[in-house]
Every structure is written in structure tokens, then in C-alpha cells.
Amino acid sequence: MEISYWQSRWEKGNTGWHMDTVYPPLPNLWNHLGMNAEAQVLVPLCGKSLDLLWLADHCDTVTGVEVSPKALQYVMQEHNESFAQDYSHGFSIYRSDSLVLWQGDYAKLPADQIPSQDLIYDKASIIALPAEKRSRHANKTIELSNSDTQLLIQTFEYNQSEMSGPPFSVDEQELKKLFGHWFKLKCIHEQSKLEELQKFKRRGLSSFLTEKVFHLTPSNSG
Ligand SMILES: C[S@@+](CC[C@H](N)C(=O)[O-])C[C@H]1O[C@@H](n2cnc3c(N)ncnc32)[C@H](O)[C@@H]1O
Structure with a gap:
């Protein structure tokens, strides 16, 4: 799953993962x-997740990283602030008062x-990536974390074996392998999604589909 795969999906408007609402569990989380x-x-x-805008309303600054310029154009159109553009380290960067958008490869x-x-x-995000790309992604997240950073x-x-990704199946054991040296993990949200996400049934999924959200806190904290 190369970056060109995602670019092509954005070009074709094939963005079935996008939700027209904020991720419902986000406020409780x-x-x-x-x-x-x-x-x-x-x-x-x-x-172009609307979560960016919800988060921007609830915190000081949200930094988004995305390879597709088209996605970030949508975000900027939806956000009621003006953006200044600059370039650094091969990224285009768009800054407003509450949002900073880095366009390029997260890794x-x-x-x-x-x-x-x-x-x-x-x-x-991590579930968008095939197994061989997840450790690079996780290592970047670890590099961007400090002793107080929490992860969701x-x-x-x-x-x-019932369906090919994306999204891929990523279980707690794998997250522990990727992050467990640095973080403690706790599942704080769990919901069966098979009936709601019929599109995955049409792709072959039949036994179960469970959505989880893990809260990771630095393992050196209390
Ligand atoms: C499944 S979508 C999820 C988007 C968003 N998190 C959401 O919930 O709507 C995965 C996104 O990751 C972007 N992407 C994939 N690989 C990337 C990379 N290496 N660096 C930055 N963005 C990437 C794709 O363009 C796509 O928009």
C-alpha cells in the first residue's frame, strides 16, 4: 500500500472511510x-476528518499530517480561519490559529x-497500513512522543482471512509489540460493528468485527 494508492483513491473520490460526522465516541474519550x-x-x-475541527474547538493547536493535498484543501475550506503556507523538509505546511497541516509522508x-x-x-490510521508498514508508523509516533504524551x-x-484490508485487523497483542516498550495500554472503548458496516460484509466479512479504542500512557508515569 504505497502512497500512490492513497493519492489515487483521493483523485477518484474513493474515500469510503470518511465520516460525515465527528467520530461519535470522541467527546467521551x-x-x-x-x-x-x-x-x-x-x-x-x-x-479530511471532521475530528480535526472538533479537536481544534477543544484544544489549543491541532497538527494534522496527511499525504493528500486534496484532503487538506477540504479541511481548510471547512475551517473558518485563514491559512498561511510555507515549505520545510519536503512538506507543504498550512498554518492557521488553531490548525497546522503538514502535507507529506508521516514517516x-x-x-x-x-x-x-x-x-x-x-x-x-495505523489500521490503514499493511503489517509491514506499521512498525515504521509506530516508531514515528514514539519519536514524536515525550514523557507526558498520551495516545489514542x-x-x-x-x-x-475473510477480508483484505484496508482497514486491516490490528489486535492488542500487536499494539503491545509496537508500543508496549514505551506505553501501558488499556482498551477504553469496544463496540461490535459488523451489522452497522454492511460494506465489510459485502467484502466477505462474516464472523465478527470489533472496533476498539486503546488509551496508551507512558509506562514511566505513575
Ligand atoms: C483510512 S484514511 C483515514 C483518514 C482519517 N484518519 C479519518 O479517520 O478519516 C487513511 C489516510 O491516510 C493517508 N495516508 C496514507 N499513508 C500516509 C502517509 N504515509 N503519510 C501521510 N498520510 C498518509 C491517506 O491519504 C488517507 O487519507
Whole structure:
């Protein structure tokens, strides 16, 4: 699943993952974390998710990272602020008062240019990647974290032999392998989704589909 795969999906308007609402569990998850209005939040592989705008209303600055210029144009159209553009480290960067959008490959994001983050919100992000690309993604997230950074990671679990991704099935054991050296993991949201997401049934899924959200806190904290 190369970047060209995603570029082509954006070009064709084949963005079936996009939700026309904010991710419904987000407000409760946000309250659970106890984040405040000064928080800095990073959203890897952000697409044109409306979560960016919800988060921008609830924290200080949201930094989104996305390879598709088209996706970020949508976000800027929907956001009621003006953006200044500059270029750095091979990325186009669009900044408004509350949103900073980096257009380019997340794995190449220069960590020394990104301020310290309170939360990294990984929604439909690590599960968009095939197994061989997940450790590079996870390592970048770890590199962008400091001793106080919390992570929220949304996953799907299903029988991978019934359907090919994306989205891919990523279970707790794999997240522990990728992040467990640095973070403690706790599942804080779990919901069966097979009936709601009929499109996955049409792709062959028949046994189960469980959505989970994991809260990861630095393992050196209390
Ligand atoms: C399944 S979509 C999810 C988008 C968003 N998180 C959401 O919930 O709507 C995955 C997104 O990741 C972007 N993407 C894939 N690989 C990327 C990479 N290496 N760097 C930045 N963005 C990437 C794609 O263009 C696509 O918009």
C-alpha cells in the first residue's frame, strides 16, 4: 500500500472511510483523558476528518499530517480561519490559529520541528497500513512522543482471512509489540460493528468485527 494508492483513491473520490460526522465516541474519550483547552494534539494520517475541527474547538493547536493535498484543501475550506503556507523538509505546511497541516509522508515528519504533544490521536490510521508498514508508523509516533504524551489508537479486529484490508485487523497483542516498550495500554472503548458496516460484509466479512479504542500512557508515569 504505497502512497500512490492513497493519492489515487483521493483523485477518484474513493474515500469510503470518511465520516460525515465527528467520530461519535470522541467527546467521551476526550473527557476520559481529562485534556484541557491548552492541549496540543497531533493527528497522523488525518484525511479530511471532521475530528480535526472538533479537536481544534477543544484544544489549543491541532497538527494534522496527511499525504493528500486534496484532503487538506477540504479541511481548510471547512475551517473558518485563514491559512498561511510555507515549505520545510519536503512538506507543504498550512498554518492557521488553531490548525497546522503538514502535507507529506508521516514517516518523514521531522520530529524536531513538531512541538511537544499532549495527545496523538490515531483514528483509522495505523489500521490503514499493511503489517509491514506499521512498525515504521509506530516508531514515528514514539519519536514524536515525550514523557507526558498520551495516545489514542482506534482499531478494528476481525478475521483477516475473510477480508483484505484496508482497514486491516490490528489486535492488542500487536499494539503491545509496537508500543508496549514505551506505553501501558488499556482498551477504553469496544463496540461490535459488523451489522452497522454492511460494506465489510459485502467484502466477505462474516464472523465478527470489533472496533476498539486503546488509551496508551507512558509506562514511566505513575
Ligand atoms: C483510512 S484514511 C483515514 C483518514 C482519517 N484518519 C479519518 O479517520 O478519516 C487513511 C489516510 O491516510 C493517508 N495516508 C496514507 N499513508 C500516509 C502517509 N504515509 N503519510 C501521510 N498520510 C498518509 C491517506 O491519504 C488517507 O487519507
